[in-house]
Amino acid sequence: METIGIWLGALLTLCIFSFLYKDNPFYKFAEHMFVGVSAGYWMGTYFHNTIYPKLIGKIGHFFWELAHKNAMVVANVNGETVRVQGISFDFIHTLEYVLLIIPLVFSVLMLMRIFPRFSWMSRYGVSLMVGTGAGLFLIGYLKSNVIQQVAGLLKPVVEHSAEYGTTWATVGNLILIVGTIAGLSYFFFSKAHKGAFGVMTKVGIYFLMVSFGAAFGYTIMARISLLIGRLDFLINTWLLGTIFG
Amino acid sequence: MKYRVPILITMIAGFIMIIREFIPHEPFDRIDNWLQDWYMVVAAFAIVLGIESLLHLHSRKISFKRKDWQYSVVLIVSLLLMSIAGIFGGIEDKTFLDMDNPTQITELLATEIDTIDGKRTVAQMLPADASAMSEQEQGAYIYSQLKTITVEVEDKIKVSTRHPDPKRKYTIPALYLDRKQLSLKQALKRQQIILHRGGLGYLLKFYLFGGFQFSYQYIYTSLMGTMFSLLAFFVASAAYRAFKARTLEATLLLLAAFFVMIGRVTFGTILGNVIGLDIPQITDWIMNYPVTAGQKAIMIGIALGLISTSLRIILGIEKSYLGRE
Amino acid sequence: MNLLDRLIKLDRRIIFLLIFLAVGIPLIAPIGLPVEPSQPIESGYDFIEEMPPGSFVLVSYDYDPSARPELYPMGLAIIKHLMGRGIKVVTMALWPAGAKLAEEALNESVQYIKDTQGRELEYGRDYANLGFMAGNQIVIVSLGKSVSKTFPNDFYGTPIENINILNGMKNYSNIDLIVTISAGDPGVPYWVMYAGDAYDKPVIGGCTAVSAPQLYPYFANKQLVSLIGGLKGAAEYETLIKAPGKASKGMDSQSIAHLTIILLIIVGNITFFLDKQRLKRLKRRMK
Numbered sequence: 001m002e003t004i005g006i007w008l009g010a011l012l013t014l015c016i017f018s019f020l021y022k023d024n025p026f027y028k029f030a031e032h033m034f035v036g037v038s039a040g041y042w043m044g045t046y047f048h049n050t051i052y053p054k055l056i057g058k059i060g061h062f063f064w065e066l067a068h069k070n071a072m073v074v075a076n077v078n079g080e081t082v083r084v085q086g087i088s089f090d091f092i093h094t095l096e097y098v099l100l101i102i103p104l105v106f107s108v109l110m111l112m113r114i115f116p117r118f119s120w121m122s123r124y125g126v127s128l129m130v131g132t133g134a135g136l137f138l139i140g141y142l143k144s145n146v147i148q149q150v151a152g153l154l155k156p157v158v159e160h161s162a163e164y165g166t167t168w169a170t171v172g173n174l175i176l177i178v179g180t181i182a183g184l185s186y187f188f189f190s191k192a193h194k195g196a197f198g199v200m201t202k203v204g205i206y207f208l209m210v211s212f213g214a215a216f217g218y219t220i221m222a223r224i225s226l227l228i229g230r231l232d233f234l235i236n237t238w239l240l241g242t243i244f245g
Numbered sequence: 246m247k248y249r250v251p252i253l254i255t256m257i258a259g260f261i262m263i264i265r266e267f268i269p270h271e272p273f274d275r276i277d278n279w280l281q282d283w284y285m286v287v288a289a290f291a292i293v294l295g296i297e298s299l300l301h302l303h304s305r306k307i308s309f310k311r312k313d314w315q316y317s318v319v320l321i322v323s324l325l326l327m328s329i330a331g332i333f334g335g336i337e338d339k340t341f342l343d344m345d346n347p348t349q350i351t352e353l354l355a356t357e358i359d360t361i362d363g364k365r366t367v368a369q370m371l372p373a374d375a376s377a378m379s380e381q382e383q384g385a386y387i388y389s390q391l392k393t394i395t396v397e398v399e400d401k402i403k404v405s406t407r408h409p410d411p412k413r414k415y416t417i418p419a420l421y422l423d424r425k426q427l428s429l430k431q432a433l434k435r436q437q438i439i440l441h442r443g444g445l446g447y448l449l450k451f452y453l454f455g456g457f458q459f460s461y462q463y464i465y466t467s468l469m470g471t472m473f474s475l476l477a478f479f480v481a482s483a484a485y486r487a488f489k490a491r492t493l494e495a496t497l498l499l500l501a502a503f504f505v506m507i508g509r510v511t512f513g514t515i516l517g518n519v520i521g522l523d524i525p526q527i528t529d530w531i532m533n534y535p536v537t538a539g540q541k542a543i544m545i546g547i548a549l550g551l552i553s554t555s556l557r558i559i560l561g562i563e564k565s566y567l568g569r570e
Numbered sequence: 571m572n573l574l575d576r577l578i579k580l581d582r583r584i585i586f587l588l589i590f591l592a593v594g595i596p597l598i599a600p601i602g603l604p605v606e607p608s609q610p611i612e613s614g615y616d617f618i619e620e621m622p623p624g625s626f627v628l629v630s631y632d633y634d635p636s637a638r639p640e641l642y643p644m645g646l647a648i649i650k651h652l653m654g655r656g657i658k659v660v661t662m663a664l665w666p667a668g669a670k671l672a673e674e675a676l677n678e679s680v681q682y683i684k685d686t687q688g689r690e691l692e693y694g695r696d697y698a699n700l701g702f703m704a705g706n707q708i709v710i711v712s713l714g715k716s717v718s719k720t721f722p723n724d725f726y727g728t729p730i731e732n733i734n735i736l737n738g739m740k741n742y743s744n745i746d747l748i749v750t751i752s753a754g755d756p757g758v759p760y761w762v763m764y765a766g767d768a769y770d771k772p773v774i775g776g777c778t779a780v781s782a783p784q785l786y787p788y789f790a791n792k793q794l795v796s797l798i799g800g801l802k803g804a805a806e807y808e809t810l811i812k813a814p815g816k817a818s819k820g821m822d823s824q825s826i827a828h829l830t831i832i833l834l835i836i837v838g839n840i841t842f843f844l845d846k847q848r849l850k851r852l853k854r855r856m857k
Contacts, residue, residue, distance in 0.1 A: 001341075001451070005463035012464060016471040020478055020586045032316040034468040036323030039296045041465055043324075044331015044457055045666050049704045050289040054282050065404060068421065073406050075419035087404045090416045092272075096279060103283035107290040114297055122294075123251045123567050125287045130566050131255035132284040134555035135262025136707070144763040144793070145548035149541050152791035163609055164530055172534035176790075179535055183542025204542065209494045211539025213501025214532060215783040218799065220484075220502075221509060222640065222779035223477035224593065224827045225801040228820040229639025230474045231594050233467075281708045338670065401729075403722075461667075466635040473636070477827075481589045482582040485834040489842040499835070506832055509802045510825035511603040529609050536783060537790040544787055 003242055010238040013230055055103055062097040065089070102128075153177050179207040252561045259559030300324065330456035339437045339454045341447070350384035353440070358432050361397040361424065370394060370429065388440055391430040398432065399424045501536065504528045574848070577841045585834065592830040596822035603822050607806040610789055614774045614796025615651070615810045617747070623656030625746040626739050628713075630761065631661060631668030631675075633753035637778050642671060643817035644776045644804035645751045649679040651811045653691060658735055662700040662721065664709060664756045669702040669725050682813065694733045701725030706756040710764040714742045742769045747795075751776040758785050762793050776803065 015030035065087050075084050089097075110125035112118040155177065161169035182204035185197065193201045258280060265277035303317035342349040354368040367387070368376065371394070375386050387394070400423040405416040433440065439454050441447040451459070490496040507513045508528025517524035557563035607615070621627075629649060633641050652659050661672035676699060680691045691697060700721040703709045712720040717739050718730045730736050738744060748771055750761040758775035766773040772795045777785055779800025789797040798807060801824060804817035 001455075001459065005459060009463040009467035012467050013471045016468065016475065019475065021583060028313060028316050029319055030468060031472075032320040033323050033464070034472060035299070036320040037327050037460055037465050037468065039299055040324045040327020040331060041457075041461060042292055043296055043328040044336050046289040046292050047332050048336045049666055049702070050285050053704070055286050071421055073404055073419040073421045075406055075409075075417050077409060077417070082409060084406045084409050084419060086406060087419075087421065088407045088416055089405055092275065093405060093416070096275075099279065103286040106283070106287050110287060110290045110294060111297075113294055120247055123247070124254060125290065126566060127251035127254040128258055129284055129287050129291070130558060131258030132262060132280050134255070134558045135259035136281070138259075138552055138555040138559075139263060139266040140707070140760075140763045141548040141551050144759070144767050144788075145544050146552070148767060148791060148793060149545050149548075149787055152541075152787070152793075164526070168530060172530060175534045176538045176541075179538025180541045180545070183539050184546055187542070187546045205494060206497055207535060207539040208542065209497040209539075210501040210531070211536045211543070211783065213498035213503075214505045214536040216498070217502040217505025217509070218779045218782050220477070220480055220506060220828070220831060221800050221802060221824065223474060223480055224824055225640045225779060225820065226470055227474035227477040227589075227593050227827075228597070228801065228823045230467075230470050231590075231597055231823075232639070232816075232820070233470075235594070235597055278708060278712075281705070285704065285706075336666070462635070466638075469636040470639070477593075478586045478589050481831050481834060482585045484831055485580070485585055485838040486582075488835050489839055491842075499839075503832060503835075506828045509608075510828045511605060511821065512825050512829055514604075514606050525606055525608055532783075532786060533609075533790055537786050540783055541787045541790075544784070 006238055006242055010234055013234060055100065055107070058097065059100055059104070062100070153180060178203070183207045248564070248567060251567055252564065256559055256561055259555070263559075296324070296328075326452075327457065327460055330453060330460070334454040334457055336457055337437050338458050339439055341439050341441060341451060341455060343447070344384040344388040344440055344442050347380060347384075350380050353387070353438070354380065354383065356433075356436065356438065358396060358436060359398060361399045367429070367433075370396065387429070388442060391433075391440065392428045394429040395426045396429060396432040397424065397426055501531065504531050574841060574844055577837065578845060588830055588834070589827060592827045593823045596826055597819075600819060601822045601826075603825055605802075605805045605809045605818055605821055607810050610797045610799070611803055611806040611810065614648075614798060615807065617772065617774070617795050618648075618651055618655065618657070621655065621657055621746060625657045626744055627652055627657055627659055627747045627749060628739075628745050629659060629661045629672070630748070630750040630752075631663040631672040632665050632750055632757045633671070633778075634665050634667040635671070637753035638671070639816075639820070640778050640801045640804065641751050641753060641776060642675065643801070643815050644798055644807060645671070646675045646678055646815065647804060647807040647811055647813065647817070648749055648751075648774070648776070648798075649675050650682050650813055651807075653679050653683050653697065654687065654811070658738075659697045660700060660735065660739060661698070663702040664706060664760075665753075666702050666704075669699065672699050673725060686813075694735060696735065698733055698735050699725040707760050707764050710756075710760055711768070714765065714769050716741055742771055745771065747772050747774065749774045749776070752781075753778050754781070757781075758788070758794070762788050766793055774798070779803075 012030050012033070015026040016034075018024055019027040068087055070086055072083055072085055073087060075082055106125040106128050109121040111122075113122035153176065155173040157170070158166065159169040159173050160166050163169070164172065182200050184204070186193075186201045186204035186208065188201075191197060261273070261276055261280055265273040300321060303320050306317045307314050307321075342353050344350060344353075354366065356367050357364040358367060358370070368383075371383065371386070375383060378386060402421040402423055404419050404421050406419040408415055408417050427435075430440075439450055441450050488495075488499060488502075490499050504524070505528060507516060508525045508531075513524040513528065554563060558566065629645065629652075631645065649659055649661075659676070661669075661676060663669040663672055676697055680697070683689050683691055700717075701724060703721060705712070709720055717736060721730060723729055724733060724736075742765065748761060748765055750758055750773065752758050752761075752775070758773075758777055758781070761773050761775070765771050773793070774796045775785060775788070775794045776798040777800075779802070782797065782799030782803075785794070785797055785799075788794045798804065801817050801820050805814075805821045808814050808818050
């Protein structure tokens with residue numbers, strides 16, 4: 001089966017690479033297969049990793065616990081193992097299960113989007129997601145991406161660095177502070193970019209360009225690495241592995 | 246009603262998440278965990294919605310016989326096959342053992358299964374007269390008796406119970422010992438082992454139980470990796486055509502890209518030795534200072550935008566996510 | 571049509587072929603170019619070198635096989651280094667496919683330690699694999715309270731209480747280092763936000779080359795002990811631990827490909843300037 005898999009992978013890889021010459025039916029076939037398989041993969045993954053354990057499984061477990069209310073269980077009391085009769089849950093535990101009705105209802109309402117007449121119902125599900133997401137990211141981003149980053153700008157006036165030498169490290173710190181402030185000022189569109197402020201925003205653009213250039217360089221690195229991976233698969237795993245043994 | 250309740254839900258959810266940051270104790274951290282779990286469930290259903298939309302689009306393409314409708318058939322078929330295999334067959338890696346293959350029969354006989362009294366190998370579970378058979382015969386015997394040979398297992402399910410001391414009115418964690426008789430087939434399935442005897446039966450079993458992993462490993466990763474690596478070619482072509490030093494900004498971008506590309510490979514050191522500069526170190530300095538400055542500016546800018554939008558959403562000022570009436 | 575016009579109108583398929591050859595040929599006929607470690611990677615290496623044997627390290631596999639060419643060699647090199655120093659390694663995954671990749675890396679490293687140092691490492695005593703847990707940042711935050719509550723069983727279904735190594739690892743206070751190898755979301759930023767900054771834990775981040783520039787501020791700010799970016803980062807780490815692997819082999823192709831693209835950009839710019847000069851001359855003649 002592994003050999004079939006390698007051949008399948010190799011042939012599909014070549015189908016996609018054929019696009020480099022010209023758009024053709026092999027590429028279109030592989031492209032549509034990619035979309036279908038990806039969607040199917042996410043369906044399977046989300047069902048088994050999220051929907052089942054966090055919703056269906058929990059609801060099922062709740063009804064199971066209710067059905068086994070008088071079962072004998074084993075507990076550890078003061079270091080001794082004792083048998084106790086009856087499963088019971090405290091208030092919080094019960095609340096957790098009862099509140100599962102919220103994600104259940106919201107998920108069903110979310111699916112109502114399929115029907116145009118009832119699509120307004122999906123707003124409830126969306127609002128839960130948006131509210132939770134907004135609250136979650138607000139604090140995380142504020143802490144790590146704003147406060148910590150600004151705190152990182154508090155650098156010494158003269159820095160002694162073994163890596164770059166005192167001059168270059170000090171100049172670097174200055175560049176870091178000036179560059180960050182200038183770059184940030186560029187994004188401030190409520191004030192016209194004229195005069196002294198205009199000079200600062202111009203400097204900011206230069207710093208942004210330097211960082212985009214570096215990002216471009218790294219993107220090339222990443223894409224070439226992926227290409228190396230694919231060609232390594234084609235040459236070493238497929239050709240040398242299966243055809244030439 | 247249609248607008249007010251969703252905005253209220255957003256507000257409550259948002260505030261709970263924020264309050265938890267300042268009051269990390271009960272009950273806020275528990276409510277926070279529940280909320281995040283619910284968020285993930287609803288998000289999963291949003292994905293289901295997306296997939297439904299994809300199916301809808303392509304089925305319309307097929308019914309109206311629009312251009313390239315044949316490829317839509319490929320899409321829908323692969324989507325359905327993958328989803329069915331994934332949902333019903335499970336997503337774990339399965340081992341398929343051929344009962345006509347001596348090595349695999351040996352492997353099966355040596356497999357340990359969890360039983361009520363510890364682990365026992367499959368060979369140990371065979372009746373006395375079966376153990377005397379040759380391995381080949383044992384394999385055939387096991388295959389014929391998959392539903393008959395039973396294994397007693399005990400699952401420990403975590404529950405809670407009232408404290409035995411009537412004076413203590415709280416619950417304590419406990420274990421429910423679920424003892425049950427499983428057929429050998431079910432017991433092997435729990436260990437992700439599927440037996441077969443080749444032929445059509447094997448193909449069907451392979452599709453249902455192993456199809457998901459197989460497609461993932463050989464089809465999905467091949468296609469995804471190749472799609473992304475196509476970008477390498479297009480980036481090179483675009484760089485040749487469009488990456489011209491027309492302005493100062495473009496020149497700065499170009500120089501930064503040069504230093505990163507050269508400095509991050511061995512040629513940087515070699516070139517540096519020829520010119521007399523430590524190019525990798527210059528690249529490091531450029532990354533640590535000017536590039537970090539630019540990226541910091543972008544990071545802080547995005548974060549500030551995100552924070553202000555989040556606050557507006559939580560306070561109900563921003564309603565665009567609810568769509569139009 | 572002279573050479574300049576041919577270069578301006580160069581068929582992009584020729585460029586594609588050049589890239590294909592630049593990457594493909596070194597894979598068949600390796601040159602063996604040396605790899606020079608850089609500062610972001612060396613700081614991670616040095617940090618691990620200074621850790622006493624018996625320390626606990628949590629390695630989170632936050633990627634799927636699509637990022638394997640860049641990230642698998644990286645994770646493997648780090649785990650080899652940790653195991654080689656007698657440090658206890660516990661892997662986990664925030665991406666579903668990560669758990670299997672972690673298992674593969676652990677098995678390969680154990681074999682490597684056996685071959686090079688002659689030591690037999692035992693699952694449960696020296697290393698463990700907690701497997702995948704859905705929840706993204708909830709998992710990260712929850713680990714701060716209790717590892718056993720977050721992961722009741724390991725990757726193989728064994729209850730946590732039966733695994734030796736995890737008796738010593740209660741929550742972040744017992745963990746000496748967090749290593750995250752990530753291809754996106756959830757990944758390095760979440761670990762920095764919810765574990766590194768929140769619990770003041772050192773974090774080493776491994777990422778694809780695409781994400782590296784955005785994560786640099788975390789490294790420059792010392793929110794990350796080290797940032798290992800892309801295939802080059804992986805190759806540098808392999809060089810530092812003196813165990814060249816797939817990443818180092820790929821560096822030849824990477825170097826030649828980079829050189830090809832740089833030459834293409836230079837040629838593109840030269841043709842651009844020559845074309846500009848030609849236009850100027852034409853305009854002058856017309857006047």
